[in-house]
Amino acid sequence: MTQSIATHPDRLLPADPATRTIARELVEVAETLPLLSPHGHVPAEAIARNDAFPDPAALLISPDHYVYRLLNADGVNLEEVNAGTSDAADPRDVWRAFCKRWELFDGTASGYWLRRELVTVFGIDDATIDGAHADELYDRISDVLARPAFRPRQLFRDFGLEVLATTDDPLDDLSAHRQLAEDQDFAGKVLPTFRPDAYVKFWNPSFATNADRLVQEAGDGLSGYRGYLRGMENRRRHFVGNGAVSADHGVWRPEAVRLDDAEAAELFEKGISGTATEAEALRFEANMTYQFARMSADDGLTMTIHPGSYRDHSTHTVERFGPDTGNDIPFAVDFTRGLQPLLSDFGNSDDFNLVLFTLDETTFSREIAPLAGFYRAVYAGAPWWFLDEPDAMHRFRAATTGTLGFSRSSGFIDDTRAFCSIPARHDAARRVDAGFLARLVVEHRITEERARTAMVELTDTNPRKVFNL
Amino acid sequence: MTQSIATHPDRLLPADPATRTIARELVEVAETLPLLSPHGHVPAEAIARNDAFPDPAALLISPDHYVYRLLNADGVNLEEVNAGTSDAADPRDVWRAFCKRWELFDGTASGYWLRRELVTVFGIDDATIDGAHADELYDRISDVLARPAFRPRQLFRDFGLEVLATTDDPLDDLSAHRQLAEDQDFAGKVLPTFRPDAYVKFWNPSFATNADRLVQEAGDGLSGYRGYLRGMENRRRHFVGNGAVSADHGVWRPEAVRLDDAEAAELFEKGISGTATEAEALRFEANMTYQFARMSADDGLTMTIHPGSYRDHSTHTVERFGPDTGNDIPFAVDFTRGLQPLLSDFGNSDDFNLVLFTLDETTFSREIAPLAGFYRAVYAGAPWWFLDEPDAMHRFRAATTGTLGFSRSSGFIDDTRAFCSIPARHDAARRVDAGFLARLVVEHRITEERARTAMVELTDTNPRKVFNL
Amino acid sequence: MTQSIATHPDRLLPADPATRTIARELVEVAETLPLLSPHGHVPAEAIARNDAFPDPAALLISPDHYVYRLLNADGVNLEEVNAGTSDAADPRDVWRAFCKRWELFDGTASGYWLRRELVTVFGIDDATIDGAHADELYDRISDVLARPAFRPRQLFRDFGLEVLATTDDPLDDLSAHRQLAEDQDFAGKVLPTFRPDAYVKFWNPSFATNADRLVQEAGDGLSGYRGYLRGMENRRRHFVGNGAVSADHGVWRPEAVRLDDAEAAELFEKGISGTATEAEALRFEANMTYQFARMSADDGLTMTIHPGSYRDHSTHTVERFGPDTGNDIPFAVDFTRGLQPLLSDFGNSDDFNLVLFTLDETTFSREIAPLAGFYRAVYAGAPWWFLDEPDAMHRFRAATTGTLGFSRSSGFIDDTRAFCSIPARHDAARRVDAGFLARLVVEHRITEERARTAMVELTDTNPRKVFNL
Structure with missing residues (x-):
């Protein structure tokens, strides 16, 4: 058995020998740091049951x-x-x-x-x-x-995971998270994430049912749109009480509008009764993006948005196999104009963090870096989904660092439900960042000492700051 | 005479010495392979007459x-x-x-x-x-x-060309292609390509004449839109019978809609009478893009689309010198939303191949790779036109390989009418691919052995598969 | 004190040793050339007063x-x-x-x-x-x-500045420029630039006041839109008489339409009376973009356009601190369709130069290079604003050179009001170009001798040609 490329010490590092030497040292710096996974899809129950x-x-x-x-x-x-x-x-x-x-x-x-x-x-x-x-x-x-040792909790420790965030339904009771938090023998942090998408999009087949349940179970006796907003606020509080640090929003496009209550309430009723047009559904979603920013500025949950994916693109596939079956396809987005009302109102709040993820890499230099380079609430989300591969991760750094430096990116997000792949994913991201920083050193754009502190910033300092870990 | 850069053995190969060494070996692999040119504009008559x-x-x-x-x-x-x-x-x-x-x-x-x-x-x-x-x-x-030896057929052999596809009018009788196919002394394959653009775009000055002729000559006695569709089907069959492997579509934008026959027929009549609006002309084109996909799924002609070029941008130039005079300018396109109906219906057909070319490189990672990475009909078209230069070809690989690997790209397309430049064009493309693969090897992302097989896939296996060569 | 990265002889040069060696020689070529700054924001008064x-x-x-x-x-x-x-x-x-x-x-x-x-x-x-x-x-x-020696005029000499263009209000009397031109002891050229934005955008709070003043002061007694156009023409002539070589336009989007005079006049009156809609304001701006091209083709002022910036994005910030306070954010633009009428009419004029700047780097390969590669009036503007950092400047060259070669780019634009940073900015741009050209040499795409002449073209020949310096 010859050396596998999977374990080669220079895997993913740049070819140039001088650059590679420095990159290796930066990888060593990164390898001393724990894994932080503030956004992903591993179910808490699996870890709680330790099946x-x-x-x-x-x-x-x-x-x-x-x-x-x-x-x-x-x-x-x-x-x-x-x-x-x-x-x-x-x-x-x-x-x-x-x-x-x-x-x-x-x-x-x-x-x-x-x-x-x-x-x-x-x-x-x-x-x-x-x-x-x-x-x-x-x-x-x-x-x-x-093997008995090959259970989630043991792997959690073996992987060096410190924090793992899950993605959860607003009405989830979060008992699995509580069980893990109360377990004296388990030191890892498994944090819930508030993900209300299925309660916001009129085109979601269970929207009406979901929204009704939310109003009933958490609306403090209020009805309609008022009960709905109250229900969201209450459930977010429940999440905060159970360790949540962020709310995640898989929006159609990055758009926020502040509707007056009467218009929003009217749209909400159309959504419940299934009579809203597509434009109205999108307008309501944009209203809720604004409302969720307001709530985040209030309750401190970091807001993450993941726009620009045409979910379930193949109608025939979805009819046969259901949603999330590999046919979500990105499209172009416009953060600059879409988020202007939200950012103008909350973008410079000291109590609000907003992470912008994108599948449209044209926004890296054009929109995300300029936004995160001015608004103190805004952070450039790590390359996501089709962009979380080595060349795209390098392009992300190359497209944003000249405007942002090292303080304004979110840290790596593995976004995975494949628990056993988490170390490999972080390993790849850290190596790409090491290679990028090493290039800046060899090009005399930063000192080698600064590259070492930057490596820690990108890997550890930033996600702790952005997600209040 | 010193060493010309045109013949330097390391031309277009990456600077890093380790990478270059591997790239050289990959170039050697590629140089054993014949030239396949499944899309271009050399006229078959010139080869048939051997002028x-x-x-x-x-x-x-x-x-x-x-x-x-x-x-x-x-x-x-x-x-x-x-x-x-x-x-x-x-x-x-x-x-x-x-x-x-x-x-x-x-x-x-x-x-x-x-x-x-x-x-x-x-x-x-x-x-x-x-x-x-x-x-x-x-x-x-x-x-x-x-020189007598400097004739098209001899050069065809000398260049190592195995297949050369031409681009042909739907009503072309293809006699030049037949003559070449029947010539015992000529081993090269010269294949026609069905290109119906001038029969689809209402804004083409000869649309009405062309469509009328198509209905008359190939419509099986049917009239109007029905005769027009039948004419297309019949002429495609004629092309298939004469060796065609693909149909090419230079569409305004990548958009497909399935109109009901009544609406399509009404639009068609407006196109014939010159009374259609621009929106109607585009709607009819989008309908035909859908119809051509249906026909391709039926008759097996690989469908290639070339969208997003503002043809004849300079009105003054076109008025003086005619069309295709160097002033076609690209614009942004949206494959994801535009082709959804087509892909949803035909994208997973085993009998349909669809190659997406683009002049908008933002779609490489955002749309084309995700589409070709799910839909089995879809292949990422090689970088085309302004993008067929070394740096852009490298960007194409870097933007798509992390999602697609090596199996989902079309192979190089020279798209040229400059017959004598064909070897130089393929040489450039192969060298860029060799450099890209060599980088993956040096970064320990693939093994050197795998790079050699990937070199063959990208150069030879894929175009044979995609174009049924 | 160890070697600072700020003065390292290899700063910003590529890592590969062979490439770096050539890049160093190209930097030496560039360092013999004076600084040309044909677009920026240093006030002429500061140099005139020599404070x-x-x-x-x-x-x-x-x-x-x-x-x-x-x-x-x-x-x-x-x-x-x-x-x-x-x-x-x-x-x-x-x-x-x-x-x-x-x-x-x-x-x-x-x-x-x-x-x-x-x-x-x-x-x-x-x-x-x-x-x-x-x-x-x-x-x-x-x-x-x-220190007495640390005054603007002495620094102007010490920096090796030959030409510095300022950005000026159309009604500026340009006395500072005249004073400098007439000063026998000052050899530097300080040229005014005609910048009429605040006289064109209805949404500018002082539009009506500005336009009224223009008509009154320079309209030759004409009134309304006719006086306004005449005023623009007259003031441009005044600028030409005082050494101006260009007119700069910070447009919302790259769009030009030729309105008939009656419609333009009607829009103008709505702008003056504050009753125009947003669409009407943009239509008038597009009309003026066309008109300014016409004027440039007539009076020889090179036209530069800087589109696609959402100025003053944070309403709250602007209300407190005024405009231009760090919150201008780019968005996607469309040169191809937007400028078609202008380019069709003036794009091949021998007497018109048009420089296209962009904050949307997707247009580099898709639109700007194809446009500048056909229309003789069009030049690809240097990477601007968020894109004037080393990696983005390299991307600009890599995205445009395969289509344009070395003759069709504008030369570096520092666009700064930070006078003392001008040498550092040009130094960075030249080093990036040197690194890019050196890569082409090592990849045997151009000869080393050609790289040296290209270095001069990019740095010196082109800006002199484009801006008639």
């Missing part, structure tokens, strides 16, 4: 739309990988389908994470990932998964 | 809007270079105007191709390209052009 | 929104730095607030300029820029500022 992970396919393939989207593109039907609502395939067949097509992932972000996870967490020789070895690998991973 | 090429100016300058656009910018009037409809200038004067301004082309894609073509095909010392040597060079190239 | 500069804070911090925007983001209120209309803070406290937060600027363009200015102009050890040394540095800089 063993399921089989290799159910752990690594079927829940990961990053992975099976490329399989689908290569001709594997989603039912063959138990994607979305499908679950009839033999997990071993799912695994085989993946191993046979392992080469599809070469050069991709998912490929990097998977390879490193398989090698360092499961002890696999990555030269053997192929159709011929699929069964052998399946058995080997299954063995590891069955 | 000698005309004089240097008529070969290299007057038909090439890439070249004379920069001359125009520098103050040379289009009539001085026999551009477009003008033809009164002495070819020798055209050539002199070009040679005097040769330095304009340094650093450009056209300059790279021309230099390599002049050095390797015509045996010129590129240090002598200037006003003082213009006549001498003219004579030398003229001599070469007169 | 001593004020205190360090009033020189370096309070007038520079590049600098205090990052301080604001970090929690320093604008009144603490005497930004905008505020002036009650003790300059020493302003300076302390800056020094304490000096690390904010590491990695930024402003940080680079400031560091180099402080080290090379004021002789400061940059390792001592921090809160602890703030007072000491304040005193030291104050001492330098008090």
